[in-house]
Amino acid sequence: MNAKRWSLGMAVLAIAAVGALALGAAPAPQAWFKTGTGMGVQKVRLALPDFAAAGATAQPLQQVFDKVLWDDLAYSGLIDMVSKSFYPIPSSWPSQPSQLQGQQQQWTQAPASAAMIAFGNMSVSGQTLSVSGWLEDLTNPAAAPMLSKIYTGPSTAKGARLLAHEMADDIVQLLSGGSPGIAQTHIVYSHQIGNVAELWVMDYDGANKHQITHLRTEAITPRWSPDAGEIAFTCFVPYRGVVSAQICLYSMAAHRVLYFPRFPGTNSAPDWSPNGSELAFSSSMRGDPEIWTTNSDGTHPRQLTFTPRSVNTSPVWNPKTGQQIVFVSDRGGLPELYMMNSDGTNVVKIELPGMGYVVDPTWSPNAQLLAFSWRRVNGNYDLYLMDIATHQLLQLTRDAGRNERPSWAADGRHLVFQSDRTGQSQIWTMLADGSGLRQLTHHGKNFSPNWSWK
Amino acid sequence: MDSSSTASTGSSSFRKFGLIALIAAFTIVAGACQKKVTAKPAALPPAPAAAPAPPTVKLSASPDFITQGQQSTLSWTSENATKLDLEPGVGSVQAQGSTAVSPSQSTTYTITASGPGGNAVDTVRVTVSPAAAAQPTQQSATIEELFARDVKDAFFDFNKANIRPDARVALTQTAAFLRAHPDLDVTIEGHCDERGSLEYNLGLGQRRADAAKNFLVALGISANRMTTMSWGKEHPFCTEHNETCWQENRRAHFVMAH
Numbered sequence: 051m052n053a054k055r056w057s058l059g060m061a062v063l064a065i066a067a068v069g070a071l072a073l074g075a076a077p078a079p080q081a082w083f084k085t086g087t088g089m090g091v092q093k094v095r096l097a098l099p100d101f102a103a104a105g106a107t108a109q110p111l112q113q114v115f116d117k118v119l120w121d122d123l124a125y126s127g128l129i130d131m132v133s134k135s136f137y138p139i140p141s142s143w144p145s146q147p148s149q150l151q152g153q154q155q156q157w158t159q160a161p162a163s164a165a166m167i168a169f170g171n172m173s174v175s176g177q178t179l180s181v182s183g184w185l186e187d188l189t190n191p192a193a194a195p196m197l198s199k200i201y202t203g204p205s206t207a208k209g210a211r212l213l214a215h216e217m218a219d220d221i222v223q224l225l226s227g228g229s230p231g232i233a234q235t236h237i238v239y240s241h242q243i244g245n246v247a248e249l250w251v252m253d254y255d256g257a258n259k260h261q262i263t264h265l266r267t268e269a270i271t272p273r274w275s276p277d278a279g280e281i282a283f284t285c286f287v288p289y290r291g292v293v294s295a296q297i298c299l300y301s302m303a304a305h306r307v308l309y310f311p312r313f314p315g316t317n318s319a320p321d322w323s324p325n326g327s328e329l330a331f332s333s334s335m336r337g338d339p340e341i342w343t344t345n346s347d348g349t350h351p352r353q354l355t356f357t358p359r360s361v362n363t364s365p366v367w368n369p370k371t372g373q374q375i376v377f378v379s380d381r382g383g384l385p386e387l388y389m390m391n392s393d394g395t396n397v398v399k400i401e402l403p404g405m406g407y408v409v410d411p412t413w414s415p416n417a418q419l420l421a422f423s424w425r426r427v428n429g430n431y432d433l434y435l436m437d438i439a440t441h442q443l444l445q446l447t448r449d450a451g452r453n454e455r456p457s458w459a460a461d462g463r464h465l466v467f468q469s470d471r472t473g474q475s476q477i478w479t480m481l482a483d484g485s486g487l488r489q490l491t492h493h494g495k496n497f498s499p500n501w502s503w504k
Numbered sequence: 505m506d507s508s509s510t511a512s513t514g515s516s517s518f519r520k521f522g523l524i525a526l527i528a529a530f531t532i533v534a535g536a537c538q539k540k541v542t543a544k545p546a547a548l549p550p551a552p553a554a555a556p557a558p559p560t561v562k563l564s565a566s567p568d569f570i571t572q573g574q575q576s577t578l579s580w581t582s583e584n585a586t587k588l589d590l591e592p593g594v595g596s597v598q599a600q601g602s603t604a605v606s607p608s609q610s611t612t613y614t615i616t617a618s619g620p621g622g623n624a625v626d627t628v629r630v631t632v633s634p635a636a637a638a639q640p641t642q643q644s645a646t647i648e649e650l651f652a653r654d655v656k657d658a659f660f661d662f663n664k665a666n667i668r669p670d671a672r673v674a675l676t677q678t679a680a681f682l683r684a685h686p687d688l689d690v691t692i693e694g695h696c697d698e699r700g701s702l703e704y705n706l707g708l709g710q711r712r713a714d715a716a717k718n719f720l721v722a723l724g725i726s727a728n729r730m731t732t733m734s735w736g737k738e739h740p741f742c743t744e745h746n747e748t749c750w751q752e753n754r755r756a757h758f759v760m761a762h
Contacts, residue, residue, distance in 0.1 A: 245739060268738050271703060284706070286735075292691050292761070294733035295706055316710035316734045319703040332707055338714070339707035361707030378704055384663065385704045409701035423701065431701075454701060498702065 082437040083444060086419040087482045089463050093130040094225055096123060097157055097164040097188075099137060101181070102145035102171035107205065111179055112172055114210040119168075121255065122218030122233040125488070127463040127481045128225050136161040145171040147184055147195055154191045165189055168197075168221060179205040183217045185224065196224050211257060222461075232459045236502045237466055238262075238272045238281055239477050242495040249283060249300065254459070254479070254501070256490030263300060263307065267293075270498050271319050272300075275326050275346075276369075278504035279303060282320035282329055289314065297331055297348070311348040315339075319364050322346070323392075324372045330354075330392075332363035341365045341377050341394075354394030357381045364410060367392065369503075370417035376400070378409050387411050387422060401441065410455045414462045414482075415503065421446075421456040421465055421482075433467055435482065446484035458482075460503040466490075468497045559585035561617035563626040569633070575604045576630045578613055585617035585624070607632055647685070651760050654681040655690075658716045660754040663700070665711035667719050671756075675716060678758060679723040689761035692716050694734040695741070697750035702736060709734030716756035731761065 084091065098120055103112035124131045137143065138157070144150040150167070157164045170183035185197035201216050203209040212234075219231030235254045240247040241261070249269045252259040263269045265285060272283040285298035289312040297320050299308040315334030322329060326346060333342045333351075339361045341354040355362045360381040368374040375392050378385045386408045387400040400420075402408060407425040414421070420438055423431045433446040433453045447453040451471035458465055459479075466479045475497045477490045561582040570576050579602040582588055588597045591614050593605070605613070610631045617624045656674035658667060667675065682688065694709030713732035721727050741757075742749035 247738075270738070286738075290731070292731045292733055295736075315732065316706055318706045332703070334707070334710045334714070339710055359711075361704060361711060363707045364701075364703045378701075380663070380704070380708075385701070407700075409704050 080442065080444065082440060082442050083435070083483065086414060086416070086435075086437060087127075087463050088226065088229070088461075089127050089481065089483060093128060094166055095130045095132055095164050096166040096168060096221075097132045097137060097162060098123065098168050099134075099140075099143035101169065101183075104171065104173040107174040108172050108179070111174065111205060111207065111210040114207050115172065115181065115214045118211050118214035118255075119218055122215060122231070123168075123221060125255075125464075125481075125486060126218070126222045126225075126231065127461070127486070128222060132162050132164045136163075138162070144169045146182070147186070147198075150186060154188045158188045166196075166225075168217075170217075174205045177205055179203055179209050179213065181213050181217070185221050197221060208258070211253075215253075226461070229461060232461050232464060232501075235460060235504070236274075236278070237477065237479075237490070237499050238274060238502070239468075239491070239499040240268075240270050240272065240497050241491075242497070247497075249281065250496075252490065254464075256477075256488070259491070262302075262305070265298075265307070269298070272498060273321050273500050274502040274504075275322050276324055276503060277326060278502040280308070281500075282322065282331075284318040284320070287312070297329065309348075311344075313351070321366050323367050324369045330365035330367060330375055330377075332361075332365070339363055341375065343392075354390065354392075355379070355397070361385070366411050366413055368417050369413050369415055376411045376413065376420060378411065385409055387420070400436075402436075402443075412456050412458055414458050415460055416462055419462075419482075421458065423454045423456065423467075433465070433484075444483070446480070446482075455498055457499055457501045459501045464501075466499040466501045468499060556620040557584040558621035559583060559617040559619040559624045561585060561588065561615050561624045561626050563590075563613065563615045563628045565613065565628045565630050568628065569631045570606075571633050572608060573606070575606045577602050577604050578628065578630075580615050580626070582615075582617045582624075584621055585619040587618045589616045589618075590614070591616075605630065647688070648760065650685075651681070651688075651758075654678075655758045657758060658712075658719075658756040659751060660712050660756070662697070662750070662754065663708070665708060665715045667715055671716070672719070675719045676723065679720050679725055682720065682725050682729065689729045689731070691759045691761050692730055692732045693739075693757045693759060694732065694736075695739065695753050695755050695757060696737045697753045698737050698740065698745070699750065700737065702738075705736035706734050709736045712754070712756045 100116050101112050103109045123129045157167055165188055167188055168185045170181060172181040181201040183199055184195045186195045187193055197220055201213040203213050215233035218233040222231030232254055236251050237254060238249055238251050241250045246266055247268045247270055248261050249263040249272050250259055250261050268286045270284050272281045274281055279302055281300040283298050284295050286293050287296050295316040295318045296312045297310050297317050299310045301308050313333055313335040317331060317333045320329045320331040328343050329346055330343045332339045338358050341362050342351050344351045360379055362377055362379045364378040365375050373392055374389055376387055376389045379388050384407050388397055389400055390397040408422055410423040412421050420436045422434055424434050425431045431452040431454050433456050435444040451469050453467055453469045456465045456467040463482050464479055465482055468475045469478050474495045477496050477499045479488045480486050563580045565576050565578050567576055581600040590597050594603055607630055612627055612629045614627045656677045658671035658674050692713040694713035696705035696709050713734055717730045717732050740753045742752040
């Protein structure tokens with residue numbers, strides 16, 4: 051008992067220390083945070099001179115391509131983009147490797163001080179845009195280019211965006227030691243008009259927003275399957291003549307809602323097991339809202355929690371092992387986080403310093419960190435990161451409205467979330483240290499975002 | 505948020521006391537009204553003693569407005585009468601009493617009291633509205649109006665699903681309505697205020713709807729007649745960001761099942 055109290059005291063001290071550091075202007079890069087996110091290491095300084103465009107048809111596409119590639123790399127969390135004002139004169143910018151021969155020093159010396167350079171050229175032939183791109187290590191001129199690839203796609207602005215995303219992902223994969231980039235991933239979210247909320251999908255940078263469901267009902271809490279082929283969500287549809295919250299499945303390939311069995315009571319907040327074979331969700335099919343799992347087709351319901359007179363919801367599976375589930379329960383009064391084995395055994399409360407209302411948990415892809423929303427005494431919902439092993443905390447948002455429903459990108463360096471800091475709830479992304487805020491939606495009410503991992 | 509949530513709980517308990525005080529005040533006013541009504545007959549002048557007293561008779565109907573097929577109770581009292589006749593359809597009756605009638609159309613009942621001192625007459629009219637089956641649309645509209653008037657929603661404290669004293673009063677009224685309309689089924693919708701999280705509120709709303717249902721089951725209403733669901737905070741009754749509005753939204757709401 052004494053030992054427990056002592057270690058709790060130490061934990062509170064440690065957290066207080068983190069909190070004090072986090073109060074500074076820039077979030078303090080903690081060792082646990084670097085390990086958990088892969089961020090905070092020395093960023094690579096990369097130069098990205100404009101690509102060369104052959105002909106008038108290629109020129110507008112080149113402008114789209116250059117901007118998207120720049121934004122993707124700048125937002126990767128790994129790369130420090132060298133400002134173009136530090137580059138040598140534009141006539142010396144390479145568009146193919148031969149033009150860089152013997153010129154590396156122009157880029158490595160101050161003020162550019164670049165370690166890497168990406169460059170290339172593009173042309174349009176009929177309906178096809180063809181981009182030749184290279185990545186070279188300026189500090190090792192003798193080595194072959196790290197990347198040398200031809201990207202082809204439709205000769206449209208959309209096509210140019212897609213090719214820029216492809217090249218960005220290749221560069222990020224090379225610079226991150228093999229973990230893939232996220233420039234081709236998508237975000238699903240709920241877009242509300244009146245009493246109807248439909249699911250919409252957009253690119254990770256907010257481009258190409260489009261509606262996918264047409265259910266004329268509330269479609270909320272969407273979650274991508276691990277292969278991004280399906281989306282599980284909460285829908286309000288009739289069960290035995292009464293509209294109630296049910297689990298719905300949407301197929302990205304079939305462009306329609308798939309069959310999923312309906313159950314009594316409220317069924318909500320589905321999440322996928324890491325192999326996609328099971329769903330966990332909250333269901334009151336046999337009394338109060340408890341955590342249940344079913345096979346991904348809705349068969350074999352199994353009850354995992356048994357705490358009458360309380361709400362258990364928001365289950366999230368350990369994405370690495372599938373062996374644990376973190377969920378929200380108010381069995382202790384207010385909603386707080388609990389962890390259990392995925393068979394329902396060994397339930398442990400996740401202790402946080404101070405009172406609060408803790409909701410919307412989500413695991414980082416490497417399962418080392420939890421992100422969640424915590425409403426503390428100031429009345430705001432703010433996003434926090436917690437190291438699962440040590441329970442150390444980092445506050446990500448502060449004094450900027452309600453911030454809720456965080457969801458990780460596959461790279462473990464980005465989060466998407468909803469915030470009402472501009473008025474209505476909108477979708478935002480940021481780097482996992484709280485920097486790099488980007489507002490992705492601006493019109494109407496948008497909420498419940500979830501980031502695809504493929 | 506803890507400080508303000510404590511404050512909101514405080515204000516809602518103030519509201520509770522206010523409500524109880526209001527109900528108490530109404531009860532007193534209603535009591536006073538009844539006294540006034542019953543005082544009137546007592547003020548009648550006493551009959552003279554010497555000559556044979558003229559008979560008096562008084563007839564009333566409760567209710568005096570019925571739907572075809574329903575019953576009304578006719579009640580009468582008399583003084584100084586040796587014979588009483590109640591028409592149409594009843595005939596000779598005792599000096600005082602009551603009887604149930606079920607007229608198929610609006611009827612004026614007449615009671616005639618006769619005795620040594622003469623005769624006295626009183627009348628009462630029972631108005632009969634057409635039977636339910638004859639005009640189904642009008643009937644269902646009426647039921648909906650009754651439902652809106654007599655079925656009371658249950659309200660809840662922040663982050664809670666337990667039945668408060670004011671909700672007990674409301675649900676007891678709702679139970680009376682459901683008992684009087686045994687063929688009617690209901691859906692109980694759970695609602696929450698905007699402060700909780702989307703997913704948690706779906707669960708909390710379900711617990712509120714179930715709490716209201718369980719209370720009604722304890723009052724003898726069949727569980728089979730009630731289906732529960734939760735809208736969480738998705739369909740608020742009130743969209744302002746203050747406690748008055750939040751209290752409006754923390755409820756178990758009754759809807760007629762079709």
